Structures are given as C-alpha cells and as structure tokens.
Amino acid sequence: MKRTAKFLIPLVLFLIAVGFLFKGLFLDPHEVPSPLVGKPAPAFTAPLLSEPSKRFNTADMKGKVWLLNVWASWCVACREEHPALMEMAKISEIATYGLDYKDTDAEAQAVIDANGNPYKEIMTDADGKIGIDYGVYGVPETYVIDKLGIIRYKQIGPITEQAFFSKILPLVKALQT
Amino acid sequence: MIPEIGHFSLILAFCFAIVQGTLPLIGVWQHKPMLANVAVPAARLQFLFIAIAFISLDYSFYVDDFSVLYVASTSNSQLPIMYKLAAIWGGHEGSMLLWVSMLGLWTMAVTIYAEALPQTFKIRLIAVMGMVSIGFLAFVIFTSNPFERLIPAALDGRDLNPLLQDPGMVFHPPVLYMGYVGFSVAFAFAIAALLDGKLDITWARWTRPWTTVAWVFLTLGIAFGSKWAYYELGWGGWWFWDAVENASFMPWLVGTALIHSLAVTEKRDAFKVWTVLLSISAFSLSLLGTFLVRSGVLTSVHAFATDPRRGVFILLYLVVVIGGALLLFAWRAPKVGLGEKFDVVSRESMLLANNVVLVAAAGSVLLGTMYPLLMDALGAGKISVGPPYFDAVFVAIMAPGLFLMGLGPLAKWKKASLPEIGARLKVAAVISVISSVLVPFIMGKMSLMVVVGVFLAFWVGSTSLILLANRVKSRSAATPNLVDNLKGIPLAFYGMFIAHLGIGVFILGVTLVKGYESEQDLRMEINDVAKIGNLNFTFEGTQTIKGPNYESQQGTFTVTKNGKAVAVLHPEKRFYPVQGSVMTEADISPGVIKDLYVSLGEPLEKGAWSVRIYIKPFVQWIWAGAILMALGGFCALADKRYRARNKKLSQGSKEGEQEAHEAFAS
Numbered sequence: 001m002k003r004t005a006k007f008l009i010p011l012v013l014f015l016i017a018v019g020f021l022f023k024g025l026f027l028d029p030h031e032v033p034s035p036l037v038g039k040p041a042p043a044f045t046a047p048l049l050s051e052p053s054k055r056f057n058t059a060d061m062k063g064k065v066w067l068l069n070v071w072a073s074w075c076v077a078c079r080e081e082h083p084a085l086m087e088m089a090k091i092s093e094i095a096t097y098g099l100d101y102k103d104t105d106a107e108a109q110a111v112i113d114a115n116g117n118p119y120k121e122i123m124t125d126a127d128g129k130i131g132i133d134y135g136v137y138g139v140p141e142t143y144v145i146d147k148l149g150i151i152r153y154k155q156i157g158p159i160t161e162q163a164f165f166s167k168i169l170p171l172v173k174a175l176q177t
Numbered sequence: 178m179i180p181e182i183g184h185f186s187l188i189l190a191f192c193f194a195i196v197q198g199t200l201p202l203i204g205v206w207q208h209k210p211m212l213a214n215v216a217v218p219a220a221r222l223q224f225l226f227i228a229i230a231f232i233s234l235d236y237s238f239y240v241d242d243f244s245v246l247y248v249a250s251t252s253n254s255q256l257p258i259m260y261k262l263a264a265i266w267g268g269h270e271g272s273m274l275l276w277v278s279m280l281g282l283w284t285m286a287v288t289i290y291a292e293a294l295p296q297t298f299k300i301r302l303i304a305v306m307g308m309v310s311i312g313f314l315a316f317v318i319f320t321s322n323p324f325e326r327l328i329p330a331a332l333d334g335r336d337l338n339p340l341l342q343d344p345g346m347v348f349h350p351p352v353l354y355m356g357y358v359g360f361s362v363a364f365a366f367a368i369a370a371l372l373d374g375k376l377d378i379t380w381a382r383w384t385r386p387w388t389t390v391a392w393v394f395l396t397l398g399i400a401f402g403s404k405w406a407y408y409e410l411g412w413g414g415w416w417f418w419d420a421v422e423n424a425s426f427m428p429w430l431v432g433t434a435l436i437h438s439l440a441v442t443e444k445r446d447a448f449k450v451w452t453v454l455l456s457i458s459a460f461s462l463s464l465l466g467t468f469l470v471r472s473g474v475l476t477s478v479h480a481f482a483t484d485p486r487r488g489v490f491i492l493l494y495l496v497v498v499i500g501g502a503l504l505l506f507a508w509r510a511p512k513v514g515l516g517e518k519f520d521v522v523s524r525e526s527m528l529l530a531n532n533v534v535l536v537a538a539a540g541s542v543l544l545g546t547m548y549p550l551l552m553d554a555l556g557a558g559k560i561s562v563g564p565p566y567f568d569a570v571f572v573a574i575m576a577p578g579l580f581l582m583g584l585g586p587l588a589k590w591k592k593a594s595l596p597e598i599g600a601r602l603k604v605a606a607v608i609s610v611i612s613s614v615l616v617p618f619i620m621g622k623m624s625l626m627v628v629v630g631v632f633l634a635f636w637v638g639s640t641s642l643i644l645l646a647n648r649v650k651s652r653s654a655a656t657p658n659l660v661d662n663l664k665g666i667p668l669a670f671y672g673m674f675i676a677h678l679g680i681g682v683f684i685l686g687v688t689l690v691k692g693y694e695s696e697q698d699l700r701m702e703i704n705d706v707a708k709i710g711n712l713n714f715t716f717e718g719t720q721t722i723k724g725p726n727y728e729s730q731q732g733t734f735t736v737t738k739n740g741k742a743v744a745v746l747h748p749e750k751r752f753y754p755v756q757g758s759v760m761t762e763a764d765i766s767p768g769v770i771k772d773l774y775v776s777l778g779e780p781l782e783k784g785a786w787s788v789r790i791y792i793k794p795f796v797q798w799i800w801a802g803a804i805l806m807a808l809g810g811f812c813a814l815a816d817k818r819y820r821a822r823n824k825k826l827s828q829g830s831k832e833g834e835q836e837a838h839e840a841f842a843s
Binding site: 002005008010011014015017018020021022023024025 | 222255317450454457458468488489495496499503507510511547550551553554584745757
C-alpha cells in the first residue's frame, strides 16, 4: 500500500497545480492595483481641446466627484469604450473629464465630431507628461477622484458595464453624500 | 468556399481522430483485429484532412481573403508575402492550427516509421496520439476556429503585429512547435508501454530517436526565438525569463533529462519508472506551456489571446490527458520493478544526479513562472518574479550539474572507481583553472561570476575532449590509423561529444556577454561621435525611407577603430500605419569576438536622437552553442543503431546491446 502511495505523488501535485490554474483563470493579471489609489491625484493644468487658450486646472475640481478618463484617437479600445461613456454621460451623478493622451488635436477632434462628446471637458496631454504623473500604462484608463482630490478607484482598460454598475456608479454615489 | 472546405476538413479530421483514439483500443482489448487495424488508416486520413485545412488557410492568406476573420485580423494586402506566411501562425487561431498540424505530422511519421514495432504496441501508440489529437482539434473547432467568416468582409486587414514581421517568425513557431508537440510521441510510447505493462529495453530503445528529434527541434526553436528577441526587441537581451520563454524552456530541461534517462534505461535496464515519469512530464510541460500562453493567466511581453473560455477548455484537456496519464502511472508503474542495481560511484548515479539537477532546474523555473499566479490566487497580492530570481536560482542549481557533466561520461557503468576518474580529469582540471583566471585577465576585469562561468565552460569542453582522446587511445591498438580510428567511433558518441561541446560554447557565451557587455544611452546630434572602448561611433544623421508597409527613419552610424572603418550600421525607427505602431529595428554588426549593436530611441529636437549603443562580446556563441547541441542530436540520430528500423525487435535488442557497449565503452 505504501509503495503504491508513492506513485500517486505526481498525480496529487498535478491536481494541486490544476486547482491554482483554475483559480488563475478568473483573476486578471493585467489588473495591477495602482499605488495612487488612496493618494491625492497629481495636480496639473492643461489646455482644453475645444479652446487651447483656456486651461483646465485640477484645483478647480475641489469639492466635486469626477472621473478622469485617459483616451486617445489612436487607441482602438477607446473606440470600443466610447458608447459606454456616451451612456454614462446621461447619468447626472457622473462627470467625466477626458485627458487626450499623446495625440494630435485635429485627430482627437475628428473622433469627437464623428462619435459624439461624452466629456464635460477634454484636456490635451500631447507629450504624455500628465500621463506619466498618473502612471498611465495602457489607454484607456479611468480614475475616480473624490471631493478632496483623492484617487479612489482606477479602471484599467475600457469601462465595462459590469465595472460601471458594480463599482464605479456606487462609489461615485457614496462619495457624493 | 475555400475556408468552408478548410473548416469541413477540420471537422472530418476530428471525426477520424475520434475513430483513431477509441476503436483501436477497443480492438486490442477485445481481440478484434478488424477494429484494431483501423488505427493506421484513420491516423493517415486524419493527417490528410488537417493538411487540407492548413492549406486552405494558407490559400486564404495568399489571396487576401478578408472575409475570413482571422485573415482580416492578422494580415493586410500590403503585407509582404513572406510575412503572410508568418501571419498564418501569427495569431491564436492559426498557431493552434499549426499545433494540430504538427501533431498530425508526428502521427503520420509514427505510422510510417514504427513498422517494426509489435502490432499491439503500435496500435496502442497510434491510439494514444489520436486521443491527444481529439482534444486539440475540439479546442480549435469549438473555441478557436480560424475559418470563421467576417461578413461583410473587411476592406483590408488589420495587419500582422509589426514585432512579428520578421524572417525569424517564419521559422521560429513551426520549429518550436515541432519540438513541443514532438514530445507527444515519447508520451504516447510511455502510455502504450504502461497499458502493455511492459517497460523494457526495447521500449526505451524505440522511444529514444523520437525524443531526440523532438529535442533537436525544440533546441533550435528556442534558439531562434532567443535570436529574434535579441535583434527585434531592441533591448539587446537574449533571454528575459518571460512566462512564454519559460514555457518552452521547461519541456527542454525535462526533455534533456529524458534523453539521458532513456540512455540508462536502454543500456542498463534501470531508471524505468523514472523514465516513464519523465516522458509524461516532458509532454505535460509542453501542454502546460500552451495553457499558460493561450489562456492569459500570466502576463507576458508576448501578450496573446486572453479568453477564459479557452482557458477552461485547455485546463479541462490538461486534466484529462495529464491527469489520466498520471493515474495510469500510479496504477501500473509499481508493477514495473526498479531494474538493475548500480553502485554509488557509477555512470548510472552520475546520470541520476544529472536528472535530478535538470528536473530541479525545471522545477525552479516552473515555481518562478507560477509564483505570481499562486500568490494572486491565495490573495497574497500581486507580485512579479523577474530575472534576479531566475538568474540566482537557476545558476545555483545548474552549476553543480555542469560540473558533474564533466565526470559522468568518464565514469563506467555499474561501478566506477573515483581515483580512476580523478586521474583522467587531472588535465581537464588544470586547463579549466588556468582558463578561468586567464580569460578574465585578458578581458580586463575579474569577477566571481566570470571565473566560475569560464571554469565550467572549459571544464565541460575539456572533459569532452579527454573523453574523445581516451576513446581513440583505447582503440589505437586495434586500429592504429587515426582516421580509421576516428571513423570507427559510433556517431552516437560524436553526438554526445558535439552536444556537450555546445554546452561549453553556450556557457562561455553567456558568461562573457554578461560579464563584459557595455551599454550606453546617449543623446546624439548629427556628426556626434560616441567613444566606446577603442571604437568610435559617428552618427551621420537619419533619412526617411519607405518600406512595403511602413515608413522608416533610418539612421546611419559609421564605426571606426583607430581611424579605420569597421562597420556601417543602419538602425531604423519604423512606423506601421495600419496598426499605428512604432517599431525599433536595431542594426547589428555580428562578430565572433563581439557584436556591435545600435538602436534608435526617440527623436529629439533638431535632428538629434536618443541612441542606444551596446557592445556584446561573444554573444553569438550563445546561439552557436545551441546549434552545436542540435547538431549533436542529429549526429546521434544518424547512428546506424537507429536506422535499422526494419529489423525485427527481438534480434535488434541483442545487437543493440552489443553496439551499446561499443558506443559507450570507455
């Protein structure tokens, strides 16, 4: 009996590995928790896409709960996300601001003209310096920032219906009260 | 129409795989030869239809049929024809079809070259291959159909990932998959033998050449991949311990252990249970690699498909194939017996140590690769395991193994004497110690890593040469003529000799490039000169050139040494408009002593660029070593023992014994 048990070791090890692999399938390795969550959102001023002479300033956002959505015209996933943002714009609690990341104004404007504008304002970050401050490593990314200017949540990749209704919307509502 | 023919062929192949995987086993079990004899024709028809499917996909790429989703997503009308070939396996669906095609090819080869095997054994073997095929064909058909239509058709395709638009990508995947999938034959041999209940010398003898062929392909495939990473990624690295690389490296390590363990089983009728377990493990790791790469459970620079449905499917498949095999192993292996006894100091124990080292190394790579997943699954947070872990652990495990590698071949079977081995190794020890001091002295910098690395490289090389010299000496009485003497030594011996020499060359390359590479990141304006060692790199500026499907900024760097021109390098920064991606094409002037490597970073103001210049001493030796290893494998395959495939087994084994003694008598 003991002799046979020894020969079962490989099978047992394998089954343990399978257990982990199965669990792993439902985890997202790309989802890296941002070290910025819980920290103040980096302050910046940036020209507006609509009127480059005017500047957006994060200081003006104090007291508001807002979403910062990093996007670009060259980003395919952003186009997939666009309809979702348009839907979100219809919800009164949601104020989405766009940061046009490493893009040209003309191309960004063309996308907005073609697909509609879901943003309260669009700021431009042509050289990507603001993106660096925010630790942007894949576009689109969305930050939820509270009244005190603290980042409360970071969505990497397109906002999915599930992420919006289970995380973002409840969070925004809670932060506003 | 053609894609539908392809799709339909794939379904037919699936049906034949089911026939091939089930009926023959029932036939053997119930003693119904009619059913059993279905195996070979079913396997061949399966291959035929997979081939039709594969050619259909090729055709769709050839004619730019963008109504096929897979073609539209990985190809483009402007894509050069050679890269359309690479595009066939440049995406998930196509590479899985390639996997299945390779399996079909191996099965076909088995039906042709396994004529002399006992009938029931051969039928079981082919049936097991069929079972492996069922799962993968189902995977392709149900979750990754490359023939899925896109209606309405795309006007043009989304183009192949520019990283993969490289000649290396035409060869790397098929060769690598040949190796990966080739271990399925050794796996099937092990399963058939377990079903048979007979694990003997003949079994090992028949498994050996198949394992060696797969190993040769895997070696070359990994080497191609490493070379591609070296010149295409523009970072000058040749190995990144990336999950995908590890996925191919683990089967290689275990496959290497298997080759050695099979030798012991064949020669000495020992290690039988261990050899069976390795046969199962090598292919299991190939499958695990496929799972890791294809399911997206791990992040990787090779970010491919991520689809949990596919992941669940492959995992289920792993459970059935590997779990089933290990269950069979637990049930049947205890009856096999341990085989011949051997002394602590003997070639057997040296080879056992070699096996332990290789398996431990594979285990450490597996642990490092899976660790982030384990931690995440246990809720212990997100971590990543990088090169520092792998370099430290892997080297620490392999170094003693490489030392033993010098001893092993010099030890006698069954019982060897330490003083005798010691006497033979005196010269090797002296050569290695002197080199390990001399080489760093010549290169101008001493470090522990370099001393140990150079010592091991020369140790492995010089012990191999001593082994050859001893061999020649022992035969010199009978054949005094040196040429005849050398000619008379079996090719299998030369195979081992060349492969071991390859390891030495490889270690030397790795050690010297790690110890003495230099890297500079510079901002260079036009006509700036960068001085590195005694070389002057002059930046002559950039010009815009137009490729077939990209636009490129091509820089010109002239390299001079003491005023004399050494090389002119043209690194490029390419823009591929279809995917909107920018690619760095490094330019390399390769050399035996060193590579000069220049890549363009970002354009800065006024025609200046950030530039990366590397000097990579002896880096080509890394791949030269790998090619020598593969060449050694080829040599061993060419040995006449393995060509005598039409001889009946019974007489073959007796003769084999004779030749085995000849081949390995030291």
